[in-house]
Amino acid sequence: MDDVDKIDLDDSMKHCLFYFEDAARSAAARPELTALQFQGHFATAWELRQELLVGESLLAWSGADVLHQCIEKLVSEARGLPKEAWQGSDAKELFHPAWSSVREAANQFLAARDAM
Numbered sequence: 001m002d003d004v005d006k007i008d009l010d011d012s013m014k015h016c017l018f019y020f021e022d023a024a025r026s027a028a029a030r031p032e033l034t035a036l037q038f039q040g041h042f043a044t045a046w047e048l049r050q051e052l053l054v055g056e057s058l059l060a061w062s063g064a065d066v067l068h069q070c071i072e073k074l075v076s077e078a079r080g081l082p083k084e085a086w087q088g089s090d091a092k093e094l095f096h097p098a099w100s101s102v103r104e105a106a107n108q109f110l111a112a113r114d115a116m
Helices: 005-026 029-035 044-060 061-077 091-095 098-112
Strands: none
Touching: 005 029, 005 044, 005 061, 005 098, 029 044, 029 091, 044 061, 044 091, 061 091, 061 098
C-alpha cells in the first residue's frame, strides 16, 4: 500500500468516525429526541442500529485505537438488541428497554471522544 492509498483510507475512516459519532449522539439522546431527529420515520430504530453497526469497520483502523474499547462496546450493544427493539414499524421501538444499554455505551463513547 503506497502513501496515497493510506491517506485515502485514513480520510475514509475519519469520515466513518464522524458519522459513527453522529449516530452515537442520536443513540445517547432520550428516545423522544431521537424520534424527532429522525422525524418519526417508521424505521428509526432499524436505521440507527445500522448506523451504529457500521462502527465495526473502525475496529480495524489504527486511528481509532484510543476509542477501540468504547466503539467495540457500542457496536456490541447495538448488535445485541433483540429484534423487537428494531424490527418493527414505528419509532416507538426506541423506547424498548434494551436501548438503555445502547444509550449508556453511546454516552461512554462520547465521553471518551470528548476527552481526546
